[in-house]
Amino acid sequence: MKKESPLSKNKKSNNSLWHESYRRFKKNRLGVVCAFFILFICLISLFPETLSPYSFEEQFEGKELLPPGKGHLLGTDNLGRDLLSRLIYGGRISMAVGVFTALISLILGVAYGAVSGWMGGKVDAFMMRSIDILYSIPSLVLLILVKVIFDSLSIITHPELKALMGILVALSLVGWVTLARVVRGQVLQEKEKLYVEAARSLGDKGWRIVFRHVLPNILGPIIVLLTLQIPSNILFESFLSFLGLGLQPPYSSWGVLAEEGWKSLRSYPHLMIAPGVAIFFTMMAFNLMGDGLRDAFDPKSPQSG
């Protein structure tokens, strides 16, 4: 294999960092497959009505707890609702919770961490201690508080959005803290490096350096954290629903479906297996894609897989 000269890499403009990464990612077959899988799930989540055979809340009376078969591909639940439709609509909510909370945490966490790390000194100390305070509050207590406050607000009238809003805000509030810490640590590390100095000597001002040079360099850990956070958010949401703090019927997510199915595992295992499989594959896809992306962004790290 031809080896790239280190010189040619340095010459290229910032734009090609993405190009290079894309090229490297393409080589990772598993990562690409997972990316397509996630894309597929996202598409279904955006347009559930195209694939879903019925409405997620339609109760077919007298057809409760049917095993998988004709008419109802994955069977029906204990109120006679089509499981496949519920799985599709549930995936929409699970993905929304996972992706949106991760995005909100990303914006909050990166901004906070970058400011804190870049400014350093007293500002850094103050910002980090405030995070410590937030950290010391048990996340469950915080979640319950935020959830209760948001549920009592009556400004949001769309029922599905309303069911979701409390969880979204609560999870994002908890999620960004870890990200902020990681970003701050990375920025502290990077700002001592030569390329920062080089940029400075070329006349770049503070924030430009952070966004143009430092952030692209720490994209690796951020993306890895993000891809780990999405599935953990999906899990956390089902945990909340389990406590009766999450989604309330008739809305469901994969977590809710799995929780309900688990109760009837004895006689109706199909109710547990379907959401379980969906969660399993989605989590794995996110994790593998995350690995692929990390390798692509950070070629110096040891190759895995």
Add this chain to the structure above:
Amino acid sequence: MFYYLNIVLLCLSLSLASCFKKKQSKQDELPLQDTLRFNISTEPPTLDWSKATDTTSSLIVDNVMDGLLDYDSSKGSLKLKPALAEKWSSTPDSKTWTFTIRKDVKWNDGKEFKASHVLDGWERLLNPKTASEYAYFLYPIKNARAYSEGKIKDFSKVGVSVNEQGQLVVELEEGKSYFPYFVTHTSTYPIRKDIIEIHGDSWTDPKNIVTLGAYNLKVWEHDKSIILERNTNYYNQAAKIKNILIHIIPESGTALNLFEKGRLDAIRDLPSRELPVLRKRKEYRSHPILATYYYGINVEQKPFDDVRVRKAFNMAIDRKKITDLLKGDQIPLTGWIPGNLLGYDSSLGLNFNPEKARELMDEAGYKDRSTFPRVVISYNTHEDHKRVAEKVQAQLKKHLGIQVELSNEEWKTYLQSLKTGRQQIYRMGWVADYPDPDNFMTLMTSYSENNHTNWGSGRYDALVEEAGVLSNERERVKLYMEAQKILVEEEVPVIPIYSSQSHWLISDRVAVFPLNIMGKVSFKEVQLR
């Protein structure tokens, strides 16, 4: 490759962890041949019998305490038999009752039981400071209501006293032939005020509590298990089984699994979705219980201050569909008094009528349903309550075009929040405390603390009180019909759903297990093979 392995290992360890979660403890040291293993689905909210209002609490209290009288389960009927009182009698007008107290009874701290302990119990139940939700239970007694409402400060003015022969004499406001039933109920049990004074709220802890029933409370590991041990100094025939181990298992599916593994001897509240299979088993027993499953409506909360909305909700619920779903032999109920009880009438109440319901909604000013306020139905966490609630939710959406929200809480918290009165529609069940319609009818009186609807009607109260003192059954039923009409046809603060049925699995180890139409469980009469 390692990634797959990690994930698989994670899944494995998670599932293993859940298997080993149950720690070994005291409960495993009990000898199996002398132990009955039972389960309750929730931690008892309290064991203080002046304050307990729910069936879980009274299940435990009933077995560690006795009342003046008891039900004679050997006769299968609801006849009364002596307990702490050996004899009872009344004047011909049923107005004054005399209970002769047994002399040989001792509390389990060795102290002798006296009639004054009953008096103490009743004083405490009525005392406004106790704030017992069952205070109204004793309102038939002369001046009891005035004392409970703080209008009289002197308890000696209340119509209950101990005479020179040491008998308990009860004077009622009006004659009530079924009064002896009242003194079988947990809330009327005697108490030891000296013990409560020493320990305060923690007097119900196993190390503090003083009781006199067939069993002693030995261990109470909160949210885990309760162990009862035979009281060897019990004044009556001693219990057949030495130890009763009561697990606290919220998931009925888990309880079922433990039963199958032979780790529970009797379970009830079988999950409805498993019923069709479980029915075929030889361990299966089923019997109706005197209980109403209903939704209460808080009439002070908008939009339910409008009776048309309450009626519309009532008419939009198809009870037959609900009982068909549960497949548990429940009887759809539109009236208030449950099946098998005097005063039950299937023709009472508002029938399922979606067109009329929609008309009522339009009349109430909600022609545009999107202007209808947010409505929450609350229920205590249980898969079957959830199942019913989801069915009701779907019916309301289908027939009225209204999307209601559901919210659930664990039993103890649920009962607490009911007291705050913020709920809109709440699920509740009422199991008879004594086999008389009076028990169901007084529940909804304006002064009953167990009535969480904030609804009250002088006309209803008067009818119920009048019926309560009649001895002629036909006339009583007539009045109860009239009162029920107010409750379920005119004012509608409640939506009755069904009249309940109890389902059991009882293992072959158990030779005798008396089942009771009021859902009571008397461990002292249970026998193992």
